[in-house]
Amino acid sequence: MTTHADQLAVDVRGLRKQYGDVTAVDGIDLGIRQGEVFGLLGPNGAGKSTTVEILQGNRRRDAGEVSVLGSDPATGTRAWRSRVGIVWQDESAPAELTVGETVRHFSCYYPNPRDPEEVIGLVGLEEKAGSRIKSLSGGQRRRLDVALGVIGGPELLLLDEPTTGFDPAARRQFWELIRRLADEGTTILLTTHYLEEAEALADRLAVIARGRVVAEGEPAALRERFGTEATVEWTEADGSPRSERTDTPTRTVAGLTQRFDGEIPGLRVSRPTLEDVYLRLTGLEDAR
Amino acid sequence: MTTTGVRPRTTTANGRLPGAWGLGLRRGALEIRQFFRQRDQVVFTFAFPVVFLFLFASIFSNDVKGAGITASQLYVPAMMAAGIMSTSFQSLGISIAIERDEKVLRRLRGTPMPPAAYFFGKIWLVLVTGALETAILLVVGTTLYDVDLPSDLGKWADFGWIFVLGLTACALLGIAISSVPKTGRSATSVVVLPFLVLQFISGVYISVDTIPDWMLNIGALFPLKWMCQGLRGVFLPDSAKVLEQAGDWEFGRIALVLGAWCVGGLLLCLLTFRWKGRRDG
Numbered sequence: 244m245t246t247h248a249d250q251l252a253v254d255v256r257g258l259r260k261q262y263g264d265v266t267a268v269d270g271i272d273l274g275i276r277q278g279e280v281f282g283l284l285g286p287n288g289a290g291k292s293t294t295v296e297i298l299q300g301n302r303r304r305d306a307g308e309v310s311v312l313g314s315d316p317a318t319g320t321r322a323w324r325s326r327v328g329i330v331w332q333d334e335s336a337p338a339e340l341t342v343g344e345t346v347r348h349f350s351c352y353y354p355n356p357r358d359p360e361e362v363i364g365l366v367g368l369e370e371k372a373g374s375r376i377k378s379l380s381g382g383q384r385r386r387l388d389v390a391l392g393v394i395g396g397p398e399l400l401l402l403d404e405p406t407t408g409f410d411p412a413a414r415r416q417f418w419e420l421i422r423r424l425a426d427e428g429t430t431i432l433l434t435t436h437y438l439e440e441a442e443a444l445a446d447r448l449a450v451i452a453r454g455r456v457v458a459e460g461e462p463a464a465l466r467e468r469f470g471t472e473a474t475v476e477w478t479e480a481d482g483s484p485r486s487e488r489t490d491t492p493t494r495t496v497a498g499l500t501q502r503f504d505g506e507i508p509g510l511r512v513s514r515p516t517l518e519d520v521y522l523r524l525t526g527l528e529d530a531r
Numbered sequence: 532m533t534t535t536g537v538r539p540r541t542t543t544a545n546g547r548l549p550g551a552w553g554l555g556l557r558r559g560a561l562e563i564r565q566f567f568r569q570r571d572q573v574v575f576t577f578a579f580p581v582v583f584l585f586l587f588a589s590i591f592s593n594d595v596k597g598a599g600i601t602a603s604q605l606y607v608p609a610m611m612a613a614g615i616m617s618t619s620f621q622s623l624g625i626s627i628a629i630e631r632d633e634k635v636l637r638r639l640r641g642t643p644m645p646p647a648a649y650f651f652g653k654i655w656l657v658l659v660t661g662a663l664e665t666a667i668l669l670v671v672g673t674t675l676y677d678v679d680l681p682s683d684l685g686k687w688a689d690f691g692w693i694f695v696l697g698l699t700a701c702a703l704l705g706i707a708i709s710s711v712p713k714t715g716r717s718a719t720s721v722v723v724l725p726f727l728v729l730q731f732i733s734g735v736y737i738s739v740d741t742i743p744d745w746m747l748n749i750g751a752l753f754p755l756k757w758m759c760q761g762l763r764g765v766f767l768p769d770s771a772k773v774l775e776q777a778g779d780w781e782f783g784r785i786a787l788v789l790g791a792w793c794v795g796g797l798l799l800c801l802l803t804f805r806w807k808g809r810r811d812g
Contacts, residue, residue, distance in 0.1 A: 299641060301807070321548050325643040335633040339568040340561070351557055352644045354546035375568075395642070 250313065252277045252399050252430040253298060258307035260293050267293040269454035270307070275432055277398075280425045282445030283434040286525055290454040291434040292332060295403045298432070299329050312399055325353050328397030328429075330388050332404045338377035342368050345376060346390050353395035366390045366420060382413040389420060393429070400424065402433045406440060418443055438518050452525040466517045475499075478509035548643060555651025562656040576622055577664055580614035581671060587736065588676050595738070599770035602738070607672030608762035609735045614664040615694065616701045616726065616755055619657040623705030624722035627653070631808050632715030640806040650800070654702055661698045678766050689782060690765045696789035697758040703796025704754070710805050734759045740774045747776060754792045757785045 253275035260268040268290040275281045283291050296302035297309060300316035300323075309316060314323045336345055346363055350356035363372050366386040371379060379387065385405065392400055402421075406414045414437075421444055425431055435441055441448045442462045449459040458465055473492040477499060478484055489495050492512050499507045515523075567573055584606055591602035630636050639649060672678040681687060705722070712721040730736055732750035739747060739760075750756040763771065764780030772779055 301637065301641065321643040321645060324641070325548065327641075329638075329641040331634065331638065331641075333634065335635055336638070337561075337565055337635065339565045344561070344564075348557065348561055349642065351549060351554060352642045354548050354643075356546075391638070 250277070251275060251310070252279070252312060253281075253432060254308075254310040255294075255298075256308045258294065258297065258309060259305045260290075260297065260302070261305055266454055268297075268304075271451065271454070271456055273449060273456070275430060277430050278425075278428050279446050280421070280431045280433065280444055282441035282448035283432065283451060284436070284438065284441045284445075284448050284521065285434075285451040286436055289451045289525070291436075291451060292403055294451075295401055295432065295434055299327070299401055300324070322354075325355075325395050326398045328392040328395060328400040330392040330400070330402040330405055332407070336376050336384070336387060336391065339375060341373055341375055342379070342387055342390075343372040345387070346394055349391050350394050355396055356394055357396045359394065362390045362394050365393070365423065367416065382409060382416075385409070385413075385417070386420070389417075393424060397429065399430045399432070402431065404434055404436070406435070406437065414440070438521050442517055450521060450524050457524045458520075462517060466515070466520055472515065474511075474513050474515070476509065476511040476513070477507050480508075484509065551645040551647040551651065554644060554648035555655070558648055558652025559655025562652045563659055566656060566660065572622075576618060576660065577667060580610050580617055580664060581667060583613070584610035584668060584671060585675075595771070595774065598774050600767055601677065603676040604678055604767060605738055605763070605771075605774075607668065607676055607678045608766045609759050611665055611668045611672070611766075612697065612733075612755060612758035612762050613730055613735045614668050615661050615698050615758060616729075618661040618664045619698050619701040620705040620708070621722055621726050622660070623653055623657060623702055624708045625718045627706060627709035628712045628718035628722075629715035631709065631805065632718075634808070636806045637808075646804075650706065653706065654699065657698060657702045661694070665694065672766070681765055686765050689761065692786065693758060693761040693765065693789070696786065696793060697754055697761070700754040700789050700792035700796050701758075703793065703800055707796060707799040707803055710803050713809055729753055729755045732756075738774065739776060744776070751788075754789055757788045761785045761789075 251274045253273060255271060255273040258268050258271040258273075259266070271290070271294060273281075273283075273294075283294065285291050293302065297304045298311050298316055300311075300319040303317060311319075312323065312326050314320070316323075319327075340348075342363065343359070347359045350359050350362075360372075363369055366389050368383060368386055368390065371383060376384065376387065389402075389405070392402070405421075406417050409417060418440070421431060421433070425444075431444075433441075433444060445462060447459070447461055448465070449456045450465070451457065458468075460468065472488050472490055474486055474488050475492050475495045476484065476486040480503075487495055496507070496510070496512065499510070587610070588603035588606040591606070594601055595605065627636075636649075640646075669678075669680075673680060681690070708722055708725070709718070712718040729750060732742060732746045733753065733756035734742065734747075734750070735755070739756075742750075747756070760775065760780065761782065763775075764782060764785075775781070
């Protein structure tokens with residue numbers, strides 16, 4: 244078997260998965276390049292976790308072709324597992340062991356592990372290396388999870404909603420960690436329902452909703468493509484707020500200028516944010 | 532397999548996948564360390580059979596008619612067998628169910644650890660805790676309840692294989708039953724009930740000559756009855772043979788049944804073991 248540098252790290256075509264009557268994944272295509280940080284963005288229940296679990300080799304698919312680092316995860320060998328790092332959505336490590344013991348022990352499973360002390364430093368847990376896991380805070384546990392995900396020196400790191408439940412400061416620290424790993428050349432797939440997280444980290448992202456990819460591309464390009472329509476807002480003479488969606492906001496404003504003969508009360512012209520695009524794509528707009 | 536990836540660090544290094552046996556030893560050391568750090572679990576595991584031995588052997592201490600022994604003496608090998616089953620079957624059945632529920636198992640499955648290494652680690656753990664438990668019960672039995680250590684080397688050899696086969700069979704059954712409870716919380720009741728029933732119909736709490744034959748025959752399908760019988764054969768005088776269903780210790784049959792359970796238990800584990808909880812699909 245030969246893999247090429249230009250081969251996709253993750254190549255998914257027509258992926259499907261049903262749970263009873265519920266279709267969780269309904270024909271997803273994904274292509275993740277080597278060395279890329281790819282964001283899988285979508286609301287809860289969109290099929291993100293199911294997709295990632297199939298890529299991990301921890302869930303069987305109903306249909307579709309899946310190649311992760313050149314192999315089918317459903318038949319992943321030990322050698323394949325040693326090249327893929329996993330950070331689960333909900334984690335637990337043995338509470339009675341210390342951080343150092345756990346990281347050192349997990350390094351024994353891999354043929355070419357990273358240095359445990361270096362990895363502990365990478366996730367910023369040096370001061371906790373001798374502490375029992377049960378004494379760690381939620382954010383520290385999450386960083387330990389990442390340490391266990393990268394201890395084997397993976398070529399591909401799969402992170403499933405890694406920052407859910409983080410406070411903003413912890414989330415920023417975590418982003419720094421992901422950027423550092425990406426700089427080292429690790430291919431990273433990250434699921435999230437935090438838009439700013441996808442925008443901050445991902446080179447490219449796919450928005451999924453109801454088991455389908457509804458948009459894919461670079462964050463800025465997505466905003467461009469789906470966000471040409473501007474919104475013009477103003478206040479009528481009787482005090483009632485008005486708004487209009489238009490591709491030609493200048494013309495709308497010119498018309499208003501004539502009508503109000505000068506200053507337009509409460510004028511605001513806005514381009515949609517990525518969040519607006521996301522909400523429109525995922526059909527959550529009305530829920531706002 | 533040739534691989535020309537973009538990351539030479541992982542593709543050209545000469546590291547090989549570590550073997551299951553070596554990793555099993557490391558896992559065993561880790562399991563033992565974890566076990567002894569949980570004080571309440573240590574106390575509960577070791578004290579339970581000792582407390583029961585003390586209660587039963589002190590309450591029932593009369594001479595057993597025509598057998599040349601006291602009821603207290605009868606309880607020492609019985610509690611040793613129950614102790615072996617509790618450190619293997621009961622503690623593994625409960626702890627693995629909890630590990631599965633807390634997704635410790637799923638995480639291990641996501642690493643290149645060979646599954647056998649996990650089972651080897653568990654066997655090392657129960658070998659250590661089972662040996663400790665048996666030693667404690669033996670000390671209590673010889674000092675308080677007049678049980679004599681066998682002077683014959685052959686009896687010690689019998690003790691050795693009964694211990695290893697019985698412990699292994701019960702450990703494998705414990706691993707198998709850990710897949711039954713839906714959650715870690717229900718594990719204790721699911722595991723303790725069959726263990727308790729077996730103790731009643733295998734001659735642990737109640738002497739085999741008092742148990743109805745049909746009950747004893749059901750008990751005889753499982754390892755505990757044979758472990759009790761074998762340990763009686765090791766630690767009681769031959770005059771006590773009269774109490775046995777067959778009037779003999781039946782060492783050959785004991786080896787056969789326990790050996791069969793080791794093989795059957797292994798198959799059961801391989802066929803039914805789950806790395807994920809039921810709710811994880």
